[in-house]
Amino acid sequence: MASAATAELGVDKRRVREQVKKALRQLSAEQMAEESRLIAARMLASAAFRDSPHAIIYVHCAKLREVDTTAILEAAMAEHKRLYVPRVQDKEANMHFLHLDGWGALQEVPPFGIREPRPTYDDGRERQDVLLVDEPLELIVMPGLAFDRSGRRLGRGGGYYDKFIYSAQDRAAARGWAPPLLVALSFRSQLVERVPVEPHDVGVDAIVTPDDVIACTPAGAAALPASSVS
Template sequence: MYVHCQKLNEVLTTGIVQAALSTGRRCYVPRVEDRQANMSFLKIVSMEDLQPAPPFGILEPQECEESGVPRENALQAEGPLDVLFMPGLAFDLQGGRLGRGGGYYDSFVTRCKLRAKEKGWAPPLLVALTFQCQMVEEVPMGGDDVHVDAVVTSEKIVWCSERGAAEGFGQ
């Protein structure tokens, strides 16, 4: 789950993160590692595990817990990820996603799918959270760009893949 950034006008996700944590679900939050599109998702157990990171003040987990133990990395977890919520600038009905140009999510999703394949797991369902005004007719997609399975707005859920429609998470 990503933690929204107010400065970037992203969909508010605090309630979703808190709900996941309160029900005992494993919750991994992104941490930008460098400027070469490397991002990890680290496990948190409470919102207090998050600290603002420059330059936008996005809340991220520290690499280690307060005790000094490294946080669990989603790509090293014992089980598969069920769903990955993603932000973006624009989306289309075919699951096209326009990010901010860094390739962080595309790179992570590619690595996540590779790990799932190696382990014989289903890859996570890719779900975009967006405002209705960010829905466009067509998002330009490159060869490394990842399509999402569903786009959720305040008005509707758009199933962009057969898998998304089949899984129909909590319609």
């Protein structure tokens, strides 16, 4: 019975992924740019961003039609936040988040041209890994493929963010720190009525859309209250 339910859930996930990918393909470059502008403005106006000296913010991939994070990353660097961005390690869902000290630290990685940080600084030192430094992590700004208003998130199937977030939450608990706030950025077409999830799928505290901020937990409501942006 369990295997049948698991198989059915897998079918549901594939259906939602295809539905949202199709909708994303129909967005024009102008639509994506305008929605990304509104999303960034909401994110930058939030206490979640203002009160997070250490943050993970993903570097968007144009080919995957992700919400553009350029303005958010630039603001974080301008405010001298300790900023970390993802670097995929292998096909076993292992992803490291390394310190970003400037745009020049990024390199494009095939096949999608995702920009990832080089493993070393210009002077040859190993680039800092967020899980290996003795400082808290207040904020994770993450992508996804589909979301619902309860905070359920559907990724692209690799499980990279789920695996990392469990490690980050365990690390915070072991040190007596608050867990990082989990915030997703979403185009309008990525919001669906219900995302099919499994027990290990990590939900988010808040979803930032062009139209509003969807608080999914009390922590999300406190850090990202609805704002007026035009």
